[in-house]
Amino acid sequence: MKYLRLRDELLERLRAMAPGEPLPPERELARQLRVSRTTLRRALDDLVSTGAVRRRHGAGIFAVGPKIVQPLTATSFTEDMRARGMRPDTRVIEFGVVLAGARLGRRLEVSPSAEVVRALRLRLADDEPMALEMLHVPAELVPGLDAETLGEASFYQLLAERFGHPVVNGRQSIEPTVTDHDESELLTVPLHSPALLFERTSRDADGQVLEFVRAVYRGDRYRIETEISLLPVVAPGLMSGLA
Incomplete structure (x- = not known):
């Protein structure tokens, strides 16, 4: 005690x-x-x-401060941090155009020979590294996008206002992981620190895939929260009338 x-x-x-x-x-x-x-x-x-x-x-x-609650919904990191009274920032570590290849082509539902914008972004809040995101976007959807623009604005805002592709829905998976050498260095945490691995595919109103993101969030700064509801219990005596 x-x-x-x-x-x-x-x-x-x-x-x-x-x-x-x-x-x-x-x-x-x-x-x-x-x-x-x-x-x-x-x-x-x-x-x-x-x-x-x-x-x-x-x-x-x-x-390290209180953990940030991450709901199981697609949210903009920039707007989310501002809503919490924190100052968001993005550093674009890598930026370039690559061919999709077979695996990424399946994720983005494009030809393996299609061009894809790939960007590695370090996301910060109040100057503290929070997450490391590898973003993949079909190049034809974001003509003229460059590293400077991506580092200065919310990507979802850019998609909607500049390129005319607002995110409507998507699918996201979350699993526990540990940071490797490069992730640990960029996130300023010890090697093999606990982390959360997010993989997300987002779509527009027409069902077109807009992005595939692989993101590593610091386990010491995030926790996942969701709401649950229970189905009503049917009394045994009523079961015979149900088909």
Whole structure:
């Protein structure tokens, strides 16, 4: 029970801290909380493993801030961050035009020889890296699109207002993963950190595929939330009248 109270007290303290703010040194924190350093270290290790804090070797332990709730709906990262009072930013790491090939052609429902705009984007909120997205778009749908334009505006807004293809629906899968070397470096997290892998295909009102996106979101900064509903229970005595 003492350990659980300590963990709750640390979490309460973290809620009042800004992202990136350091906790006091271990010796001082143990004195403040009136626990042994061994017990404190165990609690901090648990918080590091769940993503509540980040340990920087030689520098200490830092708050990461509350996790961002990601609903199971297609949303614009830019508008989503603005709605949360955060400042969104996008850095285009790679940008070019490639041939679709067989696998990507199937995803985008285009010929393997069709040209595809491919862009690797680092998404940030208040200057903190949040996600890494590899975007694929049939080149014929976005004539004249360049890296500078893509880095300055919401892609969904560009699709709708500049290219006349508003996103109407799509399909998205989510699975747990860990970051590789390049992802860890760009997201500023340790190698093999927990992450969420999103794969999304979006369509316009005519059913045309507009994009295929593969995105890695930091597991320490995101959690998935959805609403559920239960089907009404049919009384056994009524079942005989149902076909």
